Amino acid sequence: MANTLQTVRKSILTHSQSQSVRVALRGAAILNQPRFNKGTAFTAKEREIFGLRGRLPSRVNSLDEQCERAYAQLKTRDTPIRMNTFLHSMKDQNWVLYYSLVAKHLKELLPIIYTPTQGEAIAEYSHLFRRSEGIYLTFNAADKMEEDFLEQTRGRDIDLIVCSDAEAILGIGDQGVGVRAICTAKSALYSLIGGMDPARCLPISLDVGTDNQKLLEDPLYVGWQHKRVRGQEYDEFVDKFVQLVRKHYPHSLLHFEDFGVTNAYKILSRYKESHAVFNDDIQGTGAVTLACTMAAIGVTRTKLPDQRIVVFGAGSAGMGITKQLRDAMVATDGISEQEANSKFYLIDRYGLITERVEHTHGVRDDVKAYVRPDSEWTGVAHDANAEISLLEVIKKIKPTVLIGCSTRPGAFTKEAIEAMAEGCERPIIFPLSNPDRLVEVTPADANEWTKGKALLATGSPFPPAKMPNGKDYIIAECNNALIYPGLGFGAILSKSRHLSESMIVAGARRLAALSPALEDPDNALLPDLGHAPAVNFEVAVAVAEQAIEEGSAGVDWTKEEVRERAKAKTWVPVYPDLVYDEAGMK
């Protein structure tokens, strides 16, 4: 599988050709524009025409030489967060160098620019702040929203907008204006591993205040220091923003990230018919977990409807996963929706979600179909709050799959994991909470407590676990980054009006088909994140093929042409030849 992915990547890189680009900037202006800046890699001819000869040291470097120097500089930073800020500054200076450097050391640097280190950068945003990026739309300037939006976008072709309102960032909750750093990280991954031109991607943060008391009291906080706006005012603000996107970029994909679960579902259902919208925490996580589950049941040689699935944490991610697995059972295995629903046991902060929990605390609409009847649990121990714990659920139903999206570190206790291993031969355990410190159980513990029988995947990177035969068991990263850039690229490539459920499932199937566990059940369940560019390319191809098949694509080419079209549109970080033109880009 690794060889296949290497071949895919090689063919994309061979395909990409250096183009020439017309630019209307000279001197300091071009050096300060990260899209066009080449630093010491400006050629002698370019130095001449762009007025740079006296502004640069004389030696012309290749991109490889620049990467070598930048990597050596990076390695002098002694903590992940210092490496993160160094790389962030580099992105502000020179896109090609930044993306090229990270791509060369992808496996090592993804955890620096994404989860877990980006979580720290988000929490410390106001203290680490150096330079703005993308667009900030703030509630108290809502009447000027269009003006502010156009100021930053006028004349730009935009394919993709990544937005967030910061209510539930990664697993670290409400981070106010720190939201900027999740939007930029998610957007950067579209370019780094999804093949999208960064100039056509736009991160937008929606600052509607924060309920994070620490931020409200921080004198250095750079956002709107105000309680989070909710209710109708919030809905109107978001609507104003979405209508702006629809008006100016009707063919763009609008990616929603880390919204609070109630708003996340509301927004998705409100706009899914009128614009290509995508919620990564719901749909991206659902898709990657479906692929990972398919790979795991390939190992256990069972089918999806054979599973008894416990989802611990019924928020955006947990319910996105539940819906995706449920829909796959209905579509592929031909069982009724009601029967498929019965395979799931949802646990949230009040224990197992039963009729009693529904009556006492209420449940959201998306949870209702999975509420367990009280009658099923008579005779089962309830705790002092009359709640049914994970352990009791495991003991009673003997789950085959246990998924964690709760942000509760250590919630999968030794007792619970051991009970699970007693109830089935190869327990499938995915503690997906990010960042790594919030994981429900570490893979090392889950592996030890199940005597190496567990099939494992996590949301953030973890070191391999030792199998009883002494071999390393590589822990698959079941992170939506393995699929969302490809889902988005596929939708944009095919100019699809929607990113439909069937397009998402097509992407998940393609990812599952790339599982190293298909070759050897002791292998990781998903491809290594180091192969993310080739994996996401394959996902994009599958998505675009599906869009063409179901008639939602806005292109006139056939499924057979998709692969070559995708290669031609894939952005890779190489310096273009720059030509001065007064009517060119700025």
Ligand SMILES: NC(=O)C1=CN([C@@H]2O[C@H](COP(=O)(O)OP(=O)(O)OC[C@H]3O[C@@H](n4cnc5c(N)ncnc54)[C@H](O)[C@@H]3O)[C@@H](O)[C@H]2O)C=CC1
């Ligand atoms: N691996 C991946 O690709 C992804 C991982 N995640 C991670 O999943 C976690 C949850 O994210 P979201 O679903 O967006 O957040 P969320 O806030 O929507 O959901 C968290 C859920 O956990 C529940 N919960 C809290 N305490 C609990 C407890 N003691 N027992 C059981 N449930 C409890 C909450 O009530 C809530 O329903 C985060 O750590 C996030 O980083 C999210 C998206 C993708």
Ligand SMILES: CC(=O)C(=O)O
């Ligand atoms: C990965 C991701 O989207 C999250 O943890 O929220």
Ligand SMILES: [Mg+2]
């Ligand atoms: Mg997220």
